[in-house]
Amino acid sequence: MKAMMNKGESLKPKLIVLVVLYKKTISASPTISHLLLQNRTLFDLELVVWDNSPEPCPQQEVAALSAAFDQFQYISTPENVWLSKLYNQVLRSNTYDYALLLDQDSEFPEYYFDKLNAAVLGFPNISLFLPIVMNNRKVVSPGSFVYFKGKHWKKIQTGPIPAKNVLAITSGMVISVKVFLAHQMKFDERLNLYGIDTSFMLRFSKFEKQLYVLRIKFDHDTVLWSNPSADVMLSRFRNLKGTWPKILSDRPMALFLAYFYSKAVSLKLALKYQDMRFLK
Numbered sequence: 090m091k092a093m094m095n096k097g098e099s100l101k102p103k104l105i106v107l108v109v110l111y112k113k114t115i116s117a118s119p120t121i122s123h124l125l126l127q128n129r130t131l132f133d134l135e136l137v138v139w140d141n142s143p144e145p146c147p148q149q150e151v152a153a154l155s156a157a158f159d160q161f162q163y164i165s166t167p168e169n170v171w172l173s174k175l176y177n178q179v180l181r182s183n184t185y186d187y188a189l190l191l192d193q194d195s196e197f198p199e200y201y202f203d204k205l206n207a208a209v210l211g212f213p214n215i216s217l218f219l220p221i222v223m224n225n226r227k228v229v230s231p232g233s234f235v236y237f238k239g240k241h242w243k244k245i246q247t248g249p250i251p252a253k254n255v256l257a258i259t260s261g262m263v264i265s266v267k268v269f270l271a272h273q274m275k276f277d278e279r280l281n282l283y284g285i286d287t288s289f290m291l292r293f294s295k296f297e298k299q300l301y302v303l304r305i306k307f308d309h310d311t312v313l314w315s316n317p318s319a320d321v322m323l324s325r326f327r328n329l330k331g332t333w334p335k336i337l338s339d340r341p342m343a344l345f346l347a348y349f350y351s352k353a354v355s356l357k358l359a360l361k362y363q364d365m366r367f368l369k
Contacts, residue, residue, distance in 0.1 A: 090181050092266045102209055104132035104263075105185040109172065110140045110193045115150040118193040125157060127202040135160035137179055141169045171281040176259070180275070185266055187218075192260040196308040204305050205263060212249060216265035217293060217300040219257045221245060222307045229309070230258040231302060234291065237333070237343035238350065247304045252294040259286045261307050272296040277335065283325070284332030291336070319362040326358060326367065 092103075108120050115121055115138065124136070136158045140146055145165040155161045166175070180188055187209060197220065208218055222230035231246075232239045234254040268274050274296070277288040293300070317325070330351045337344040359367040 090183060090185070090266060090269060092184075092186050092270070100210060101131070101133050102186040102206075103135070103184065104187050104189060105135045105137060105179070105183050106189045106191065107137045107139060107176070107179050108191045108193065109175065110138060110142055110146070111169070112142050113193050114146050115154050120191050120193050120195045121154065123195070123197050123199075123201075124191075126199045128200075129158075129202065131202050131206040134158065135162070135183070135185070137162045137164065137183070139170075139175050139179065140165045141167075141175075143167050143169075171278065172259075173276040173278045173280050173285050176276045176285075177278065180264075180269060187263050187265055189263045190259045190261070192309075194309065195260055197261075197305060201305050204303055208301055208303055209263070209265075212301055215249060215299055215301045216268045216297055217252070218263040218303055219300060220261040220303050220305045220307045221247070222258060222261055222309045224309055230256070230261070232256045234287075237337060237340070237347040239287070245302075247302045249299050249301050252290075252297050252300045255294065255300060256287055256290050258309070259289070260309060262286075268293065268297070279335050280332055281328070283329040284336050287332070288336045319364045319366075322358065322362065323364070323366055326354070330355075 106124065108118065108124070110118060121138075136154070138146075138151075138154065138161075140163065142165075144167065145151075146163070151163045155163070170178075176190065189205075201220075205218065208215075219231050221228060228242050228245060232241050232255075234240075234256050239256045274289075274292060276285055280288060333347040333351065334344060337347060355367045359365055
């Protein structure tokens with residue numbers, strides 16, 4: 090990986106956009122539909138679609154999307170590569186100034202790239218830009234890291250803010266290549282789904298003092314904020330619970346508190362679903 094922009098060169102940053110699909114085609118992805126509405130001339134733009142679906146996307150859809158972007162990659166991995174691993178692979182094997190990570194189900198306004206371009210050019214010393222992510226009218230990202238877990242913001246903060254104790258989900262994150270070059274950071278490949286974002290944000294704040302929250306709202310849905318079946322919630326909760334010893338390994342008190350918190354949540358879910366498996 091390397092940065093594109095140097096002093097005296099064009100002010101058009103190279104932005105690589107990574108969209109991860111799973112059991113959804115290109116044409117069915119709200120994220121890709123909203124990307125196509127953006128002012129893409131503001132960036133030297135490259136789109137990477139990483140498809141973790143069991144079957145690859147229809148070739149005609151891949152071809153149509155390729156025609157819409159000057160620089161385009163489609164990667165099909167039916168084995169369902171862990172998010173942390175595919176993030177790292179794309180980020181270390183491409184050339185860019187900024188990387189935008191997106192899931193398949195995000196919705197954002199047509200002027201998103203306009204706001205992002207103004208922010209990255211106006212604040213070149215900041216290395217992480219975050220949208221405001223909403224779920225059912227609640228701000229779910231960014232949030233605060235309190236003791237051992239995330240807490241929703243009651244009041245939205247935008248612009249440059251201190252990076253310490255700020256959490257954010259990866260979808261919508263815009264990361265400067267400087268984070269990876271200067272600090273040798275990468276996503277924690279011990280994690281396959283949950284905790285990837287928390288681990289990244291806690292480590293980011295060790296190296297960088299500030300981040301930037303864009304005055305842009307994303308609509309986003311995820312299983313943990315919905316009302317899934319017992320089987321789905323059990324799988325996701327076990328995955329989430331298993332991340333805490335990895336993320337908090339250097340914070341013994343936080344890990345101690347997380348252990349008892351997980352017991353309380355297990356009991357709550359067992360009562361909600363009338364399912365004793367949550368207690369095991």
